[in-house]
Structure formats: structure tokens, C-alpha cells
Amino acid sequence: MKRIYFLSVAITVLAFTSCQKKPDVGGTAAQKMANEWWVTLDEGSTTDVFGIGHFQIATYNTSSNDNTIWVDDLENGWGFKIKATADYNSLTFAAVSGANNEYFDPAHPTNFPKTVKVTEGKVIPNAGHSKTGVLTDSIYFKIEFSDDPGTIYTMPGHARTRFAEDDY
Secondary structure (H helix, E strand, C coil), X not given: CHHXXXXXXXXXXXXXXXXXXXXXXXXXXXXXXXXXXXXXXXXXXXXXXXXXXXXXXXXXXXXXCCCEEEEECCCCCCCEEEEEEEECCCCEEEXXXXXXXXXXXXXXXXXXXXXXXXXEEEEEEEEEECCCXXXXXXXXEEEEECCCCCCCEEEXXXXXXXXXXHCC
């Protein structure tokens, strides 16, 4: 008798809980552009200007969850973390020199702060290939540092797959 009672209670609870809709937790405004990326720093026709090879950067949402994203080199290069204006429909971004895009050069600590200008930034879905050839998203932008005015670098790269064999 106890088994039948327990079974009927379990079925009733299961029936009520299976009909409840799961809440839509949503996402961030920047989710189409947010990722970790492997990039190089190029100038003109010279690839990997400083000989550091591929290094990791990240793009992610700001706390305001609006039309801005952070572009952050995770201190793998110049220590820049800048706020860029993003267009989520065209997957483009840019940042003019200003207070939201300072960076700090640990090699020259007395020359703080410096600023960064980002132009022509874009994320291109399924247009990149990882180290092992896996199809990924691609990123591209031009960048100019205030301590090297007039020199326009490009940062092309591809999305990080998180497979160990694709990490540089």
C-alpha cells in the first residue's frame, strides 16, 4: 500500500513539474561578438611585427549591457583594455582615443596613461580557421597606440576553440 501511495505522489509531482516552463535566462547584448581570440599584431605587409606570434585577446560585454564591448588583450601584449562601441547587427566595433581606452605599458611605467584607437573592427562568422584547421569565427581590427602615433597596426585572428591542440 505504501508503494502505491508513493508511486501516485511521485507521478503527480512529476506531472506538475514537467509542465512548468523553464525561464528564459537570456544572454548579453554582446553575445554574438563575445569570445576569446588568437591574434597577431601586423603592420602593412609585415606579419607578427614584434615576433611574439599569436597571443590571446578577449571581447566581452560591459556591465551596462548596451552597445559597448570590452576589447582586452588580457595583458598578453600591451596591457590594453578598451571600451568600444559595437553594432551588433553588422558585427562591427570601434573606439576613439579617450578615457575608456587607456592602457598601461609595464615596460615604461612613467609614461602612463596611453590611449588606443580602434577602427574597422569586425567579427566575421565562420571565416577563420584554427591552428588545426577547425572552422571558427574571425576577428579583424586596426589599432593605433598614442605612444606610436601614425603607425596603424592590424590585429587579425580567429576564435579560440578551447581544444588544447589549437592553442598557441
